[in-house]
Amino acid sequence: MTEQETPEAVARWLSLVAADAELSPYLIGVDRDRLTEQVARALTTNTDLPYLGWSEAEHRRAESYLRRRSFWEEVEDRCPGLLPERDAPLIEGALRRLTDRPRRPEKLALLSVLGRACRRFGLRPEHQTVIDDALRTTAPWQEVERAATNAGDGPAWWPVEVLHHDLACDGVAVITVRPWRRLPYRPGQAVPVCTPRRPGRWRWLCPANAPRPDGTVELHVRAVRGGAVSTSLVREVRPGELLHLGPPADTGLSLHGGNLLLIAGGTGLAPLRAIAEQVAAAPDGRQVTLIAGSHDVASLYDAITLDKLQQAHDWLTAVPAFSHDPLAEPGERGDAWTVALDHLRGEQQVYVCGPPLMLAGARLRLLAAGVPAARIHLPERIPWR
Missing domain, CATH: 3.40.50.80 (Nucleotide-binding domain of ferredoxin-NADP reductase (FNR) module)
Incomplete structure (x- = not known):
């Protein structure tokens, strides 16, 4: 962005944030001149916006108002064809979340997805600096590489459409989804699940049905206190929305002979x-x-x-x-x-x-x-x- 374009971009950003009902309260009591300088610096140096106390999702929305080049655009400029544009946001979100050092269950879900993505898209050590620069942080690549070594071949995720969402009882939803392509799972396995409402966050769920001829999968979700994904799946997600399911993993509940x-x-x-x-x-x-x-x-x-x-x-x-x-x-x-x-x-x-x-x-x-x-x-x- 040129020096002449920066003031206009900052003014546009301030007006958009001020018009946003959820973000505008964070501007109360803020030194506008100092904030203007900080936003201008973020634009010209391609660094993060100043933190005003907002949530992760609110910060992403504030970032989107800057209309900077996307993660995919920055990677594409330096490594053309490395990542499909449709899949890049999932990789970006998972890598960003992994750098936050999530708890072990979520970390394993992230590594399950990223390990497959690493193999699927042929990510090599020479690509890591490019991706880190686009993320403006350093991802834990050694962990991702180990996950890629242990990951099998196949898709990193399966896009699915929500067909039915039934609030079966207080705090529990039964969600039926239809994968765009058949999900190869066995009864008793678990799959990581992600909703675009909570980018980069994956939660383990077990399909509640044996594989069906029509390929649909039923998920039972309880809203857990502090659980961003489970709460969103129960309280917010509606039929017609898109979710993503990660690679199925064994849990120890496979069928054996006998009663x-x-x-x-x-x-x-x-x-x-x-x-x-x-x-x-x-x-x-x-x-x-x-x-x-x-x-x-x-x-x-x-x-x-x-x-x-x-x-x-x-x-x-x-x-x-x-x-x-x-x-x-x-x-x-x-x-x-x-x-x-x-x-x-x-x-x-x-x-x-x-x-x-x-x-x-x-x-x-x-x-x-x-x-x-x-x-x-x-x-x-x-x-x-």
Whole structure:
């Protein structure tokens, strides 16, 4: 940007921010002359805007008002054809988030996506400086390179369209999405999920269904306090919106032979219902008991689907477990563990998935109940918390 163009660009930026209902309060009490100098310096030196106390999303919107060249444009100038324009924002967002040192579950999701992207787009060490310059920060490339070494071949992400969004109970949404191309996953696996409403943030979710002929995938999401992605998926996302799913990853919940006891708590029901549907797709004479734990009747969000599944298959027994419902039937009263142990039989493969408190000590509890270690299956390969 030329010296003559800078004052006009700064004035335009100030007027746009002042007209933005969410950003304008941050201008109250700010020294306008000093802010003008700082914004002009950011424009001429291609550095970050001054921080006025706004959120990450608000900062990105303020940046967008500068109308500077995009991340993709800067990379394209120096390495033509390196990154597709459509995919560049996902790479940019993931790398920026990775530099913020997120907690381990999110970090693993980011590295899963970036490792595949590194292989997919042929990113080599000589490209790292170019990308860092466009990001105006230094990405942790050694971690990305290790992830790329361990990543398999295939897409880094699958764009999906939201077909249905059902607020199944307070704080829980059932979202049905249709991938633009089929997602190659197995029941019990988890996939990183990202919404453009929260760029660069990925959260692990397990598909709640076995693969379908039409390729649609059902996701069960609970809004977690402080969880940007989960809250957005539950409270904000609507049918017709675009999401992205990352590469499927094993969790430790793959199907094994023999009768099954599936013990679910909350949205931990999703991968276990998918396993039950996998058995339904090719019945082999095994018996399956699915315990669905919830606080009360109102919070048993998937009751209708479970009832239909049970009605269609005589080998399946679905039992609700209500931890705080005094009106529940005697065989359904208690937490998922209490009810499940009443259904424990010899030679069952036992699967458990639920919130952290439910999983804590799960292996020891099952061993104490006489279940051999080889028949205990927990989602231990991905640290959910």
